[in-house]
Amino acid sequence: MRSRGAVLRHAPGKFEIVDLEVDDPRQNEIRVKMVASGLCHSDDHMATGDLPVALYPVCGGHEGAGIVESVGPHTTGFVPGDKVVFSFLPACGKCRWCSTGHQNLCDLGALALVGSRWDDPTSFRLKLDDGTPVAQALGISTFSEYTTVSVDSAIKVPADTPLERACLLGCAAGTGWGSAVNTGEVKPGDTVIIMGVGGIGSMAVQGAVHAGAAQVIAVDPVAFKRETAEALGATHSVPSIDAATELAQSFTNGQGADVAIVTVGVIHGEHVAQAFASVRKQGTVVVTALGNVTEVGIPVPLLELVLFEKKIKGSLFGSSSPNADIPRLLGLYQSGMLRLDELITTEYGLDDISRGYEDMHAGTNIRGVIRF
Numbered sequence: 001m002r003s004r005g006a007v008l009r010h011a012p013g014k015f016e017i018v019d020l021e022v023d024d025p026r027q028n029e030i031r032v033k034m035v036a037s038g039l040c041h042s043d044d045h046m047a048t049g050d051l052p053v054a055l056y057p058v059c060g061g062h063e064g065a066g067i068v069e070s071v072g073p074h075t076t077g078f079v080p081g082d083k084v085v086f087s088f089l090p091a092c093g094k095c096r097w098c099s100t101g102h103q104n105l106c107d108l109g110a111l112a113l114v115g116s117r118w119d120d121p122t123s124f125r126l127k128l129d130d131g132t133p134v135a136q137a138l139g140i141s142t143f144s145e146y147t148t149v150s151v152d153s154a155i156k157v158p159a160d161t162p163l164e165r166a167c168l169l170g171c172a173a174g175t176g177w178g179s180a181v182n183t184g185e186v187k188p189g190d191t192v193i194i195m196g197v198g199g200i201g202s203m204a205v206q207g208a209v210h211a212g213a214a215q216v217i218a219v220d221p222v223a224f225k226r227e228t229a230e231a232l233g234a235t236h237s238v239p240s241i242d243a244a245t246e247l248a249q250s251f252t253n254g255q256g257a258d259v260a261i262v263t264v265g266v267i268h269g270e271h272v273a274q275a276f277a278s279v280r281k282q283g284t285v286v287v288t289a290l291g292n293v294t295e296v297g298i299p300v301p302l303l304e305l306v307l308f309e310k311k312i313k314g315s316l317f318g319s320s321s322p323n324a325d326i327p328r329l330l331g332l333y334q335s336g337m338l339r340l341d342e343l344i345t346t347e348y349g350l351d352d353i354s355r356g357y358e359d360m361h362a363g364t365n366i367r368g369v370i371r372f
């Protein structure tokens, strides 16, 4: 089937709209007509080269939702017309991680930055007109009008789901909310710092609120982001981590935050060190943001790590299990307890994707979303 999609021919590079040929779905695959796709910062990391993929060109996008157009032979669980939200990480349901409640760590994720079929690293579902294979970002490529994916990457949702909002459940919602609730294990009464309140941090704010945090301190240099964070439940907002640390100490008799969650756009070791300094004895630093693949090292005082028993935890997709957590977060949204609409600042056509990323860098979007 013919489609148009946003591809990177190399990195660093810019998204370019090209014609694509999208494979017919094979067994255990579905082809989806996209409705909406969020502009997550991680796709920009692919464009800058922070997050290299194994094959270029690559068609971007990993936070999307759409309607099943066709279903592969002998494939159960989906019929044409079903609404689906993609999970940016596949879940096979059978590996050690899936079967112990950690679908975010499914072994299939090993091929997520190859962009091929899971069972064949030389087989790609998208092609350019001249037959050149095109990798799929995280195996899904939500920046294409149509995309064929493994059923392991798609979650069926009820027919009344507003996909133009629910697309955020494919990455931002689970990642941010789960960074607070699952990875950070925020407890009632906690003091929590969220460092960077863009798309992911805005969901972390809501996760911290749901977990019962008494103080949720949002940190962002951009005033509009701080204002939005407060509208989403942050009790305080400040422009710098130093100010947040002082504030957290003032609420805790000088001890510091219980949990600090790092969701800045481009992470460096120094950000983690700042968050590390902000937490109390036995406090937890959750590292969700991504940076350049080559960067190594966190400049934290080793004695403080040991003597204060502080913890630094990575968080992938908010330590969530998409088959359980995407429906759970959708339920919270539909009952009015989780806010997604407020995160979507601007909608773009596919052809305006570069403007969407320019707006992200300019700090004028919480989340930009492509509407197909």
Ligand SMILES: NC(=O)c1ccc[n+]([C@@H]2O[C@H](COP(=O)([O-])OP(=O)(O)OC[C@H]3O[C@@H](n4cnc5c(N)ncnc54)[C@H](O)[C@@H]3O)[C@@H](O)[C@H]2O)c1
Residues within 6 Å of the ligand: 039, 040, 041, 042, 043, 045, 171, 172, 175, 195, 196, 197, 198, 199, 200, 201, 219, 220, 221, 222, 225, 240, 241, 263, 264, 265, 266, 267, 287, 288, 289, 290, 291, 315, 316, 317, 318, 360, 363, 366
């Ligand atoms: N771990 C995961 O599973 C996962 C999933 C999705 C995204 N991510 C990563 O999470 C990060 C955030 O993504 P996003 O889409 O929300 O990006 P974003 O650009 O929308 O938000 C980042 C925010 O951080 C702010 N910021 C920058 N420097 C700061 C600093 N020093 N202190 C405080 N705030 C600062 C920016 O103003 C911006 O509001 C990115 O690195 C992205 O790649 C990780």
Ligand SMILES: [Zn+2]
Residues within 6 Å of the ligand: 040, 041, 042, 043, 062, 063, 088, 171, 172
């Ligand atoms: Zn993402």
Ligand SMILES: [Zn+2]
Residues within 6 Å of the ligand: 091, 092, 093, 094, 095, 096, 097, 098, 099, 105, 106, 107, 108
């Ligand atoms: Zn698995």
